[in-house]
Amino acid sequence: MFDNLSGRLDAVFKKLKGHGKLTEKNIEEGLKEVRMALLEADVHYKVAKQFIAGVKDRALGQEVMKSLTPGQQVVKIVNDELTELMGSSHEALNLEGTKPxxxxxxxxxxxxxxxxxxxxxxxxxxxxxxxxxxxxxxxxxxxxxxxxxxxxxxxxxxxxxxxxxxxxxxxxxxxxxxxxxxxxxxxxxxxxxxxxxxxxxxxxxxxxxxxxxxxxxxxxxxxxxxxxxxxxxxxxxxxxxxxxxxxxxxxxxxxxxxxxxxxxxxxxxxxxxxxxxxxxxxxxxxxxxxxxxxxMGDVLTLIEKAQSVVNEEQAVELEKKLKKNQFTLEDFRDQMVQIRKMGSLSDLLGMIPGMKKNKQFKNLEVDDREFIRIEAIINSMTPKERAQHTIINGSRRKRIAKGSGTKVQDVNQLLKNYTQVMKMVKKFNKGGMRGFGRGMLPF
The missing domain is CATH 3.40.50.300 (P-loop containing nucleotide triphosphate hydrolases)
Structure with a gap:
């Protein structure tokens, strides 16, 4: 929803950061562009006027003019004022009173x-x-x-x-x-x-x-x-x-x-x-x-989404399996299911700081149906195949592909991805598992 506004503001801030020292003139020019961006985003004209006045008052004050990083300081002010504009902090549902x-x-x-x-x-x-x-x-x-x-x-x-x-x-x-x-x-x-x-x-x-x-x-x-x-x-x-x-x-x-x-x-x-x-x-x-x-991303919401789908006991058990290199295709599937519960992969990636500004991310098309395809392929395997992926030969791959409504190439790609993840797990194990967060893998 805010992609266009984010892009416009980012362009303004880049221009401001390009100045070694900010003056009243280039701050006013930048804020004029911010005001236009807000109006184009359908912000009420009175709100936009009030917002710009608040930012300008602070931006022309001592905290920016004498700052070592004036451009960054303006971004911080805009962030503070945007937060204040929308209400400062979350207000919970009022459930006070005699029940019900x-x-x-x-x-x-x-x-x-x-x-x-x-x-x-x-x-x-x-x-x-x-x-x-x-x-x-x-x-x-x-x-x-x-x-x-x-x-x-x-x-x-x-x-x-x-x-x-x-x-x-x-x-x-x-x-x-x-x-x-x-x-x-x-x-x-x-x-x-x-x-x-x-x-x-x-x-x-x-x-x-x-x-x-x-x-x-x-x-x-x-x-x-x-x-x-x-x-x-x-x-x-x-x-x-x-x-x-x-x-x-x-x-x-x-x-x-x-x-x-x-x-x-x-x-x-x-x-x-x-x-x-x-x-x-x-x-x-x-x-x-x-x-x-x-x-700047939304790491707190991302963490809350992860916590809402991760069972603590399962997370501990998964950590043990990872340390012992016993992470099976069934575990792989379960992780995919957990990630799906968190929401769209594109939305999740957008919560990571800096991702929205990344050119590769902007052109990235994430197909959430891939998770469904992976789940179907693994479900078509026998328990023994999920536990020991090395036994999956050519004939087994054909049977799995047919059972999951996919192609043999899809099965091959899944096994290749799984093998790469396991190699990465082994590398992290040598480094003490410092690269993994409990209960959620960085696929």
Missing amino acids: VSVMMIGLQGAGKTTTAGKLAIYLRKKGEKPYLVPADVYRPAAIDQLKKLGQQLEIPVYPSETNMDPVDICRKAQVAAQKAGCNTLLIDTAGRLHIDEELMGELLRIRDVVKPSDILLIADAMTGQDAVNIAKSFDDALNIGGVILSKMDGDARGGAALSIKSITGKPIKFIGVGEKLNELEPFHPDRMASSILG
Whole structure:
């Protein structure tokens, strides 16, 4: 989403770093280009103006003019100001209050409220909460059916709403049902409209007054750019929202909504939807987003993703196997499965500092289906073949290729890659395994 903005800012900073000493003139010229880049990224013009004023004030001060590395110092200031613009630090979901607490999820039609309710339920369950889904959109039967199916798929209880029921009654009765079910957090999927109207706001206000939610989350489509900011302000004026979830952040929008919402509404972005899968909802960290925009990577998120899929006991066992050179093709496959759970390989590589600025990375096309192909090939092997890859001769390779729906060349390539990894493991073993992080291999 921020690739174009990142590229423009990188070009500006390179130009500034090229000056041995920064003057007021070349700083102003650089900031003029930064302002244009922000406006092209669909950042609200008032936000862009305020941002540039803040950067200019600091850039023309003592911390830059007397710095030994003025260009780097300007980058640091821009990073600090971007972080501040988006909210300084992550603001968590408010779940304070008498249990079960209620979280209202509001927004226009098509923003992704129902899917996001399922995503948030998974997130909360991982955090030890016991969520309860409440379909309160009685005007769209598909919305009720969708949430019921999601609940069944995720094994999360759902209130049995029907289209002939009153939304306020649904929410009131759902609170009682959730308590009986032993759940502590209601996620209420409210009705949307194609546009904001008095009828919609009136219904949302009645629900709010009855359930007294601990948090009200606006689901806004990041693809709508400045419209998302205007929508957020309208909902906030009427309901006093607690925060925003930006859906579809993996799209090709310019990113202006993420950079403008906090400044315009005063309300934080709490989560972002980074993909269509139900596990692709992430807490929003302004400092990490700023670093990512400036091409500095997002190592903390990468580490958190790795920790979420790595089992500590399995990691210890894997480390023992590596030290003894007993890492089999089955272990190889399991590592691939773990990496797949972390998300798109292109996204993971983009979190590594400097990768977005690397020309080779920009032209790199990573096909995540390769992981599926590798898994299919290894699954087509016998347990003995996975444990002893050297016994896989020509006839066995043909059988494995046929069983996995691949070509013999694919099997050959996998075995070649595996052999190279094992050679690398042996080299690291001689150096005391210092090159490997526990539980995850650098394939």
